[in-house]
Amino acid sequence: MADTYDVVVIGAGPGGYVCAIRAGQLGLRVACVESNSYEGGFGGTCLNWGCIPAKALLESAALAQNLKAHGEELGVRPIDVEYDMNAAVERSRFISEKLTGGIQYLFKKNKVDQFVGFGRIAGPGKVEVKPEDGEPIVLDAKNIVIATGSVMKSFPGFEIDGSKVIGSREALALRNPPSSMVVVGAGYVGVEFADVFNAFGVDVTVVEALDSLVPLADSEIGKTLARSFKKRGIDIRTGTKVKSLDRDASPMRLTVESSKGEETIDTDVVLMAVGRAPFTEGLGLDAAGVGMDGPWVKVNEWCETSVPGIYAVGDVAGEPMLAHKGSHEGIVAAERIAGVAHHPMRYDNIPSVGYCHPEIASIGLTEDEAKAAGHEIKVGKYPLTAHGRALTAAHNEGFVKIVADARYGEVLGVHMIGYNVSELIGEAGLARALESTVEEIAAHAHAHPSMAEAVMEAAFAAMDRPIHM
């Protein structure tokens, strides 16, 4: 091509499309290449086959579960409630399409040129775009941003076949729920799907090799969630490894192993939720000399790779593999390229949220991590058992916990599980970003009655003067 782009972004997921928009806003000449892959398309996994459709289904699940578990209690006696998974999936697809369509609009508005095809680095300052059917073209790029995301992972013997053994991509399009399902892996994705399918009447078993649900979160969160899930009839098998699967049996027969020995579980479907692998294949990274960090592209806090002019953002650029982390990196990379970057990535301050019910949200260090990092800590924990807003919502399980530095009260971490806590983590993140102490949180009059009051109470508790405890 005759003219050169300031930036060519490979991948239009939440990392790539945000990067392209920001670059466009900053007056850079920018192109974004998207391959419309199985799990992607404009909007990436997040908008197409991840966060957004999953949350749409979880909303259906919450309504179903609420009617089932709390309808009578709240004075709404449901008569003949029918679950229509097909309608729920339809709705989630509609929302997904609405949002992905919005990206086209935003690209146009910010003068981002779109190219559909598989993008790869074809030499210094060159990005080749190969459409599914057609001749490849080559774009000249002063800067290249790799934003190719990640793909579903599985184990040998548990390869995803799309019907019997499925991943999150298929689970989001499961219009006819099976009668039983085993979810392998109890990270955020695993517990979210367990929540959805349990609410739609599927007999769900969760198998997790580590000792608790959401094992990377604060340990009390996993315990609280397990208690809640068990009450709903979800079979929890922690400390249990999957060994083998007989796909030909009907139902399939899954063999698992725990300290109790080997056992079998009969199931219609196995959902693999064992994490995601960064997508780096065929991108020409090796030839370009881009340094790697394990399976990920290695970046610094400005999203710069080892090769000047090549950046990486999102799942491909390292953990945590979360959409909001990728979007933020996209902004940092675009601003860095434009020479206006002020805020590097703060990888220690990325919130993680599980949208199962009760919701899980956390940011910063857990108690154990804080101690291991040498902090003398003070923990303020506020249970939601008697919390006004939680009681009115009929969801008074869970807690908010603040891990604070004992000396200065710095908020080192916030961990919560309970009704709508996904909306509370923003306050915790901002408090940390501004280097607030528990005193500033406690000193702010939080609206009453709100779930946010629980954060204030936890801050008070961290100062040994809780009000409602």
Added chain:
Amino acid sequence: MATKVVMAQLSPTMEEGKLVEWKVKEGDRVEAGDLLAEVETDKANMDIEALNGGVVRALLASEGDLVEVGALIGVIAEPDEDISALLATVPARSSAPAASGEPAPEQPAPAPVPAAEPSPASVPVPAVEPVIAAPATIDAAPRTSGRIKVSPVARRMAESAGLDLSAVPGSGPGGRVIKVDVEAAIAAGGTPARAPASASARPSMVPAGAPRLEEQRIELSQMRKAIAKRLVQSIGPVPHFFLTTEIDMGPVLDLRKALNHRLSEGKVGVNDLLIKVAAEALARHPEINASFEGDAIRRHGSVDIGIAVAVPDGLITPVLRDADRKGLLQISAEAADLVERGRNRRLTPEEYQGATFSISNLGMFGIDEFTAIINPPEGAILAVGQTVEKPVVEDGAVVVRRRMRVTMSCDHRVIDGAMGAAFLQTFRAMLENPLELVS
């Protein structure tokens, strides 16, 4: 934008540093964080780093030089930037010879003396402060005015470490001082809070009207030198002595009552009266309104009263400038504002540095009398106890009077007993007969 490289205060007690070695030469391009020089302090050899990038345009001290804290030792700027104004304004301070370790005598400034230039003792720890390269102004150190932007964690760490936040360069958004900055400052030795500002560095906020007092420098006599030396050996850096007197507060309290009765708002407090009276007495006794400067005594050209204000884990002393030239109501209003902002930590450094005399009042805590510690380089501080009704004998009869005890701590290098007593006499007479104030 040109950046001054100054001799940083690399330890709380450091007054001068020996330039051991320049790590750069003129013409070198440096990045922020690059090592500029190695300096020998009273404690250890330490590094001076560049805060901003640019070209090393001038190195103003030679290796081996003993350089006063705060003195300009180099300039980093863009290659084509005009730095002549910067160089012209500071020649005398650039490299003090090794023999004279004392602060350089004040000289008539060749160019307008920058009003807001930080005093040597409050120079930020990384040795550079950005200045704007406008001709003939070098006083644009950015954080000497306005509130200090600081994160809550950083503020608490600094308070706990006794660190002066105004001396900590901020690396957060908009120069906000964040945790890492305070950690770095503490690691570098830190600048203690309320670092005494030398008189010459006080911002001149002189209102209209001719000054009543004249700034003078009186050379020490040999006897005075001996007294200073002996007393320091005896009692520490500032040899204190204490004078106590009891004052009949009845007349002035009646006056206050009458005055407040007339005022619709902004009542005058006892402290305001004490500030006013002390300021007037200081104007009449300039020998008390003075500081010891090693080889001289400085009688200050203005009366700037420090008001000790208790804050949760310490105290701060906002300074009421030119108190002798202000009316009671103006003093009352200004003091209320300063005290309020002092309690809320909203004072700028020049608002709490550079008093010439301080008053500490613990009367409200029920203290009858106490001794206060002088805040150097001030020459004295007045400790005020509570006013209590008590029997006194007047003309052979026992009567009840409202009495207040004050104790003045004096720097004996500056003030002798009789001088202090004379001042207190004036102070007491004015309170006991408020008409003295207008006489």
